[in-house]
Amino acid sequence: MSEGTVRLRPPRNALDRRAIAWWRWQWALVFAPAVFVLALLGLLIPPAAVWLLVPAAVLALAGAVWCVVLPRWWFGLHRWEVTETAVYVRSGFLWQEWRVAPLSRVQTVDTLRGPLQQRFGLATVTVTTASARGAVKLSGLDARVAADVAERLTERTDATPGDAT
């Protein structure tokens, strides 16, 4: 890492490899409808065909590059770790972000599996504290790992007295 980076060490664990495919599909589902609509209109309205088909092609190409290249890069940036005392997550590149929530302050642990995530056997664990803005999200974990993490965190949280504010 370059000189000015915050001196926080990277969390120990990478996400599950399947997260790359998951991200690809997510973005494909963003690009595809736009390309489809443009192309369809281009075919249905012959006078404006060029004005619609060219943007459609450009968008399709950009989307393809986006979906192929970026997720692989993101994979290296997103890391997570759960220690005896805290949950620690790193994410983002243009706006890199490190989040730490001590387990003694955790209030709820939620596991979420969207339709796409289920398809890839992935899950997202959201760890919230009493702060409205302090949630820590571990997304793109293997579903079994996620269940394990959630269980461990829940045990720890139940053991903590008080309302963690």
Next chain:
Amino acid sequence: MSGWRRLDRRTLGVTAVLLAGITVSAGTPIAIGTRSLWLAPAAVLFIGGGVLADYVRWRHTRFRCTAERLEVEFAFVAHTRKSLLRERIRGVDLTANPLHRAFGVAVLSIGTGRDEKITLSPLARADAEALRTELLHRIPEPAAHDGPLAILDPRWIRYAPVSFVAPALGLSAFGALFKVADWFGAGGGLLKWLLNLFGGLSLAVSVLLLLVLALVVGVAGAVGLFVEMWWNHRLDREPGGTLRVRRGLFTTRSITIEERRLRGVELVEPLGARLAGAARVDAIATGMKRDDGKTEAKTLLPPAPRAIAREVAARVTGEPVTDVPLVPHPPAARGGRLRWALLTALAPVLVLLGLGALLTDVLLVLGGLLAVVALPVAVLLALDAYRGLGHGSRGRYLLMRAGSVRRSTAVLARDGVLGWTVKQSVFQRRRGLATFTATTAAGSGAYSIRDADADEGLAFAVAAVPEVLEAFASVPAEASRT
């Protein structure tokens, strides 16, 4: 006090007068318009029905305060019962609008700081006070009175016109005027009449005069609002560990904040107030809903001279937190602010100039004028924002200062920090800066040290709250803790 009790009977009077007021004010125009007689019996029916409903509510509502719980029961057809554990009660607020005051009653609302809330509307004023004391001061202590922490000085009213409320009120007054005129299809006529008010003056001068008029109206409104909100303001520390704010000219309010819930205070200096040398003190407390902002429940001290605001902050937190020298942020943070300010100011100027070159010279002139006004303002704000940046610590508190248009110095208790979020954009990384955000259950949920030196800021954040970031910092915290 453990038997079942009732609300105050005078609620019937309050309801009757309120409904009569509504009937008269809404009914008069209709009566004038339609000249029909059926309005009178309808009005009587409306008021009578309302009072009857209120009678049923009063007759069948009872409450009691046992050793453990506060219970409210309503038993008429359906049966509802609410109860709060007394030890979980966090706030007991009293409100009395002019009508309540005329009848000598007040509304008591009791909350746990979460979603549960009981409102007793209304109780006799003395009973409400007594119940408040009973609910809050579970351990009766000898009154160790060291006088109020703050009392409103009427001279502080001079800070009302410099708030952002003034222009907003002025413009919205005009807006409302035009809206009403528009309902009657007279919007254009009103504008013409207003512009003709100034005789033969040119359009530009007339518009300018109208703006001045709006500002005068706004200032008057802001002063009025300030007086209504803050008259008789008084901040006390009460035995039993609560802070109490009492205020209001027509509607009187009493707001209680438990010190257990307090995670610090925020010294807020909006630009206008800061130029006038004033600052406001807000509480950073848990369990205050964000939508409570409308009544400014969190404000402990209205805009007051800065020295007084600092003293109040120090007395509330119990430490001289406001005379700590703060660590300034690296000059790179100034460069970033200047760039952003110039970009935001230049964008509309360039658009105007571009359009002007294509379309008409008028836009060129406008663009030039905007550049002359906006660029220096942007630069000044950016420099001021940089000067405002700083962080430090004192005893059990962390201090974080930022902002220019709304400068805020957050004084946050270390043990109130739940976790840290560190953010670094590409630009920040190049310049060795980072933003450190402490998350908390209180106040706005997160308070940030913006654009601090990446290493120094991390060392500060590590040292500030033990055992949160320490394990993840790759530089030993001791080495950089100077």
